[in-house]
Amino acid sequence: MSVVLDGEFIRLVGDCPVEEAEPLLGHLTAGGPKVVDLRQSGHLHTAVIQVLFARQARVIGPAGERFVQLWLLPLFEDGQTIAN
Amino acid sequence: MDELLREFLVEAHELIEQLSSDLLTLERDPDDVGRLESAFRGFHTLKGSAALFDFEPMGSALHAAEDLLSAVRAADHVIGREAVTALMDCVGACEYWIASIERTTRLPGDAEDRARKVGEAIRSALQSGKAPAPKTVIADEAVRSLLTKFETEIREARNAGGAVTAVRYSPHEQCFFQGDDPLALVRSVPGLINCNVTPREPWKVEGFDPYLCNLVIEFLCAAPVEDVRRIFRLLPDQVTIVDAAVESSSAVNEAVEKSAMETTSRTLRVDADRVDALADIVGELHVATNELAHAVRLAKVENPGLAQVLAEKHAALDRLSRGMHRAVMRLRLVPLGGTFRRLPRWVRNVTDKLGKPVEFSIAGDDVEADRTVVDRLFEPLLHVLRNAIDHGIEPGPVREATSKPTQGRISLTARRDGDQIVIAVCDDGAGIDPAKIRAAALAKGLVKERDLEAYDDEKLLSLIFAPGFSTSAQVTDLSGRGVGMDAVRVAIEALGGRVSATSKVGVGTTVQFTLPQAVLITTVLTVRVGDERFGIPIDVIAETVRMSPERIVAIRSGRAFVLRDRTLPLLSLASLLALPPAARSQSETKVLIVKSGGGLVGIEVDGLSERLDVLLRPMSGLLSGLPGVQGTALLGDGRVLLVLDLPELIG
Numbered sequence: 212m213s214v215v216l217d218g219e220f221i222r223l224v225g226d227c228p229v230e231e232a233e234p235l236l237g238h239l240t241a242g243g244p245k246v247v248d249l250r251q252s253g254h255l256h257t258a259v260i261q262v263l264f265a266r267q268a269r270v271i272g273p274a275g276e277r278f279v280q281l282w283l284l285p286l287f288e289d290g291q292t293i294a295n
Numbered sequence: 296m297d298e299l300l301r302e303f304l305v306e307a308h309e310l311i312e313q314l315s316s317d318l319l320t321l322e323r324d325p326d327d328v329g330r331l332e333s334a335f336r337g338f339h340t341l342k343g344s345a346a347l348f349d350f351e352p353m354g355s356a357l358h359a360a361e362d363l364l365s366a367v368r369a370a371d372h373v374i375g376r377e378a379v380t381a382l383m384d385c386v387g388a389c390e391y392w393i394a395s396i397e398r399t400t401r402l403p404g405d406a407e408d409r410a411r412k413v414g415e416a417i418r419s420a421l422q423s424g425k426a427p428a429p430k431t432v433i434a435d436e437a438v439r440s441l442l443t444k445f446e447t448e449i450r451e452a453r454n455a456g457g458a459v460t461a462v463r464y465s466p467h468e469q470c471f472f473q474g475d476d477p478l479a480l481v482r483s484v485p486g487l488i489n490c491n492v493t494p495r496e497p498w499k500v501e502g503f504d505p506y507l508c509n510l511v512i513e514f515l516c517a518a519p520v521e522d523v524r525r526i527f528r529l530l531p532d533q534v535t536i537v538d539a540a541v542e543s544s545s546a547v548n549e550a551v552e553k554s555a556m557e558t559t560s561r562t563l564r565v566d567a568d569r570v571d572a573l574a575d576i577v578g579e580l581h582v583a584t585n586e587l588a589h590a591v592r593l594a595k596v597e598n599p600g601l602a603q604v605l606a607e608k609h610a611a612l613d614r615l616s617r618g619m620h621r622a623v624m625r626l627r628l629v630p631l632g633g634t635f636r637r638l639p640r641w642v643r644n645v646t647d648k649l650g651k652p653v654e655f656s657i658a659g660d661d662v663e664a665d666r667t668v669v670d671r672l673f674e675p676l677l678h679v680l681r682n683a684i685d686h687g688i689e690p691g692p693v694r695e696a697t698s699k700p701t702q703g704r705i706s707l708t709a710r711r712d713g714d715q716i717v718i719a720v721c722d723d724g725a726g727i728d729p730a731k732i733r734a735a736a737l738a739k740g741l742v743k744e745r746d747l748e749a750y751d752d753e754k755l756l757s758l759i760f761a762p763g764f765s766t767s768a769q770v771t772d773l774s775g776r777g778v779g780m781d782a783v784r785v786a787i788e789a790l791g792g793r794v795s796a797t798s799k800v801g802v803g804t805t806v807q808f809t810l811p812q813a814v815l816i817t818t819v820l821t822v823r824v825g826d827e828r829f830g831i832p833i834d835v836i837a838e839t840v841r842m843s844p845e846r847i848v849a850i851r852s853g854r855a856f857v858l859r860d861r862t863l864p865l866l867s868l869a870s871l872l873a874l875p876p877a878a879r880s881q882s883e884t885k886v887l888i889v890k891s892g893g894g895l896v897g898i899e900v901d902g903l904s905e906r907l908d909v910l911l912r913p914m915s916g917l918l919s920g921l922p923g924v925q926g927t928a929l930l931g932d933g934r935v936l937l938v939l940d941l942p943e944l945i946g
Binding site for chain 2: 229232233235236254255256257258260261262264265278281282283286
């Protein structure tokens with residue numbers, strides 16, 4: 212399972228292929244504030260990233276994958292990096 | 296005419312269109328290097344082709360144009376207005392010459408003379424008007440913004456030496472379904488310096504589809520251009536790759552050239568006659584399918600079981616035939632831009648001649664319509680624009696006095712509205728004075744004074760389209776014979792469309808055309824007059840009413856009735872067609888409520904029958920001038936249905 216709902220958090224665990232985009236969107240649009248935790252994420256398919264942009268999701272890093280961490284995380288307004 | 300010459304003419308038209316567009320842009324933006332290059336190439340190519348056919352005067356005029364542009368490029372000058380005007384005259388002459396060649400395969404007798412004049416004007420423009428040119432100039436918008444966005448980083452990277460490549464990657468919407476993972480591809484680019492991801496269209500809150508890609512990725516990397524190109528080799532049409540290590544302007548020009556070459560044309564050039572032949576066959580197929588429906592109805596009587604099977608097969612055939620018809624219709628669809636693009640240059644000439652500066656804007660030139668419609672729109676649009684510039688836009692001092700901007704504004708817009716197209720020409724000029732219309736209508740005896748009193752402003756305005764109407768005191772050279780608006784109405788109605796105008800004195804005028812997008816299949820309501828059947832196009836009918844004869848009142852020499860608090864005149868279709876009237880039914884009168892001349896009219900018929908989709912064939916030969924008839928249609932039982940033009944009959 213790549214997209215895990217854990218209370219207020221949506222945790223992306225491991226690699227998230229394109230199919231995960233829809234479940235992720237579902238969790239983000241269901242009620243309640245949600246923060247997306249990327250700390251255990253692996254490779255994220257573009258569609259998954261796109262969902263995060265489209266919903267202006269709040270994300271928590273550092274992202275598990277270098278590319279996401281270096282280049283994509285800074286693009287999120289609310290992107291916070293919580294030191295491990 | 297031989298094949299080679301024919302091809303030359305097709306190419307010449309395209310080159311001239313491109314040259315016009317380039318020169319118009321250069322007039323506004325003299326430092327647009329991309330357009331300068333394009334114009335140079337255009338003149339050069341056209342000159343080369345003309346040389347093959349020994350059209351010497353044309354060749355020499357084009358040579359002068361090429362020389363001028365060559366000098367401007369070499370000296371890195373900004374092209375002056377005088378030069379652009381001289382070049383435009385050259386293009387105008389070429390257009391005239393091409394038309395002559397099309398008709399007679401030869402240049403006109405005065406070609407040498409004209410070419411000499413054009414050449415002199417160009418050479419004199421070359422002597423005068425030099426200005427130091429601003430240095431680097433960036434053409435392609437996407438590339439320009441890309442290089443601007445990463446300006447700082449590019450400078451730093453260049454200073455550090457080594458390669459710098461800028462890329463704009465706009466993946467196709469459907470790319471996920473093709474197994475693409477755009478960001479993964481970007482991840483594989485070595486030496487990433489900077490990366491930005493933005494949405495192509497604003498994010499939708501409702502109806503966001505996570506499986507359609509709406510991202511644009513722009514990035515800078517320290518890898519050489521070839522390496523980056525290799526990574527994206529399978530998606531050349533989704534990326535713009537620029538070598539940013541080289542001097543900006545040449546990098547951009549190279550990129551623009553490359554993208555121009557790489558845009559593989561996904562179009563076919565097809566002879567229009569072949570498409571027409573195909574459309575004819577499809578039309579016949581449609582008619583044959585309708586005839587089958589008729590046969591199925593007959594079969595129901597003889598053999599219901601078989602009829603049922605046949606009905607199903609017919610339905611399938613009908614679906615396919617309609618689908619094919621739609622597909623063929625789409626072949627005939629071309630963008631309105633084809634006609635619109637010819638207008639700005641003409642407008643510029645006219646406004647120059649009249650000394651009335653005008654800002655002419657066009658929107659919606661990508662709206663598509665049947666090519667006959669697009670072709671035949673040119674003349675009416677020209678008429679309307681003529682009027683707008685000549686009579687609409689006031690001279691400078693008048694505009695100043697009324698605190699209007701010195702530059703007049705004329706806009707040409709086109710949009711889809713269902714299966715109709717709406718085209719509007721809007722000016723911010725003096726507007727049309729209802730009082731003047733009233734006076735002119737009376738003077739020309741078009742309307743009786745008594746009737747005129749009942750006219751509201753809207754109805755008055757529609758008078759400008761009436762035959763023999765013209766408010767201009769003199770027939771100016773520009774407005775031709777002064778019968779512009781009537782000719783416009785006729786031309787548009789021949790295409791199955793309608794014209795209307797709205798205006799406000801001191802504010803401006805809008806003339807609007809509503810046209811069918813497709814020309815071939817029309818929905819008609821069949822009506823009976825005595826024993827005869829006629830078709831009435833459905834878009835002319837507001838509604839059908841059955842009423843008892845008591846509701847009809849005799850007024851003066853005619854009849855009228857009341858429909859929902861409005862009094863409408865009642866005409867009889869039989870008398871409009873000069874047919875003997877049938878015995879009037881005692882129980883009910885069947886009336887079509889028809890839109891005519893901005894109002895409604897009731898048309899009495901003897902019977903109302905079914906609605907049909909028919910292939911409308913315009914009248915041909917001796918009958919083509921027949922008033923009141925739009926054409927004929929072949930019915931399922933083989934009979935010919937005459938389709939009437941009610942508004943024309945009503946008059």
